[in-house]
Amino acid sequence: MRGNRSVRETPRGRPGAQSRLRRRGPGRGPSGLRLSLGLIAALAVTALPGPSAVAQVSTPAAAATDTDSTHRLNAEQMRRLAALRMARGDAPMTVALSRALLERDPEDLSALLLLAQGERALGRYDTAIDAATRAWGVAATPEERYAAAMVRAQALSSAGHRTRAQLWLRRATEEAPDARTRARAIRDFKFVRLRNPWSTQLRFAVTPTDNVNNGSAEDTFTIDGLPFEFILSGSAKALSGVELSFGADTRYRLAETPRRATDLLLRVSHSTYVLSDDAQDAAPEAEGRDFATSSLSAGLSRRIMFGDKKNELVLTGWAGQNWYGGDPYGHFLRAGARFSRSIDPRNRLTTGLTLEARRGDDAPEADVGLLSLSWDHAWTGGQLSLYGVATRSVSDSVTADYRDLRLGARLAPDMDWLEAALGADPAFTLEARTRNFDASPYTFDGRRDEELMAGVEVVFRDVDYYGFNPVMTLESSVTSSNVSLNESDRTGLGLSIRSAF
Template sequence: MRRAEPDVAVGYAEALLTRNDEDVGAHLLRARGLRDMGREGEARAAAMSAWRLADTPEARHASALVMAQALASAGQRTRAQWWLRRAVHHAPDEAARRRAIRDFRYVRARNPWSTELRFSVAPRSNVNGGSARSTIRIYDLPFDFRLRGSAQALSGTEIAAGVSTGYRLRGSARRKTEAILRADYRTYRLTDDAQDKAPTVEGSDFALGSLAVTLAETWRSRTDGAPRRVAATLGQVWYGGAPYTSFLRLSGRRHWALGSRRTAHVSVMAEAQRGRDGRADSGKLRVGAGTARQLASGHRLRLHVAATASRSRAAARDYDRLEAGARLDLAEPVLGAVLDFGLRVEGESYAGRFFGMTGREDRTVTLDATADLAELEQYGFMPSVTIRAERTQSTLGLYDTEKLGLELGWRSAF
């Protein structure tokens, strides 16, 4: 094999297999030789034989690597990525693991297809965005109005799933054009307490689904290599199982590298929404900016600000919003968990009429903490736990809300 004589190596391997057809090393050698000879189908069969016979981490790691090489040579890069995840999982030591991750990234960068799966389960204190109050006072009347159960905060469990798959239409080291299909769906299961509060309501009444197609162009600056992106997205949203809105979104984002430890970005997004089932149309414009910096301690700090203007005949979608946020990623794991923390503050101003009253001001504060449990990684995926708390105070008591949720999910480690 070192002298680039794979046909001779395959002959030796087949002789060894005639003597003992359970010789894992001979199957591996044969698979490597067949792959180098361009006989990828036979190489995959030989690698699979080695995989089935492998009974040590070293043998499983080597078998998975050879299978990935054969698949990548045949242009089946998505399947090759899965086998490289197996190689990472069975790596006998850290050096072998790092090499397998490096190979995974190499294959992924050359794969025209990219797919991301999302799944999470999250107990939430307010699945319907209901009021934190059970009574409200309006019109300055000297008595309270009691809110019906479905208008109050209902607790339950959110079950969410999604998939994004993209295909690179054209690309180079600096520029690529891709088409992306994204589908998301989340539904809820109400707690017994929420069901008692609103007996005619089901969790699926608040289910939200979306389907969107995006055409995006990404390129990197010749001076600092920072990415830039423009995209157009066409999509449809369903709420409670019924069509809610369709939308067209145009967006752009530009990054700058400000030295070795700091980056900055600006973004802009314009969206036109068409309401379904008699709902009003709306238009939205959002501009934002942010910066990220690697601190001397190794922690990473990210800051952002954004402004949004939404216009519609529907009072609830006619508003101006200002927001600011910060996120801190810790440099080192704590008790085996990779931690990051976030804070976001938002202010919304509505000019429309609500219950006969003109104008409304909302203030929202959101805190969250995420722990990625790297020590529980399986096949390059690790469990992720997020705790999120959100509180909104409004000049109209009906819109005072409090939300607390615990989200459990999985994400890729590389």
């Protein structure tokens, strides 16, 4: 008899609508993100058992054919049934059951999660976001907070708020109870990032250094033809302190096809300094902000993929303004092209050309051309990059008319013992640089600077907060010159953060 049907029997509504919902798969909405309903079902049984209050619920088929056919379910059974209906794509029944549970207990976590998923499947995203927000407010354990963060990210992504969804997916990685659930949140984060027209990278660093002002390592300097030495002022010599830097790169994708992408770009950076007590004693009139640098620029980028998408051409144009010591210093226009070719799965060649015009009342006017070439090689023992950069700056000012050549190598070896001991991945850099000036106010035969730089960068993978890892950088450089004023030593130990995915 109909009145004796089991609670587990599947209610049937309109076949066409039911099949369309099923094809989405469990928990799948417009964004493509999924959350295992098994977790919600488990929460329904263990996290929130609640009182065994009894409620009545009618199936859609019963409502159409037999108004007396109802089932009496307690709260735990209703949660189980709602999770089952959501898994089978029956969003209307899921919403009805969830709302019935919430009338009994407005803080029923499983009901709030299922309501958010059901409303999202029906395209009512504002209601879904509200339910997920309420679920986060009542979640108490890592499992509960993980589920609430994932469901809220799904609702936000479906509503088109992908940047906010990425933030909640980062929160989900922080609350993930195990490696499997964390991997699911990271996977969904990458999924949303690929579909988000906005992409932002932030940079923060605190770097103690013994040369914040790029000052001279010498106390005196000479001028060719003069028989005496000049004593450098305190602010012209190397001053120690701490560099505080911040940067952000934001991209908005204007248009995209499988082989083309056009992006609007915005870049901002700022560095300021706090002088040490020794530096303040050596230069009482100097303050750290006197050496602060800032830059703001906007640009447009066009990416083009060739062949089997292993070759890429990137064209960019930039316009920007620089500040020094808080005052406008100069502005620039820059155009660049970079071509990258994959030789095979282990080797890649990249070449680039940049042209820049620098102008400003305080900055020396200069026209600069830069040519770069790099080779990246990956093997089972790590990654190796070799690079070279040649620069020519043409200017009426002797301080901005020069030729510059940099050659360097970067090695990121696989050091399993270090990763096992400290959870750290190191990378080493060695670079040699020479800069030649045809003229100098201090010599008859121009100026020649030679610099050698070595650095090590360590990423601590095992230290993770919201998907960010700390990065320690140690860098040291020595510059020798035929003009003693330009000889300098610089060592800095920096701490910054970097996204882990």
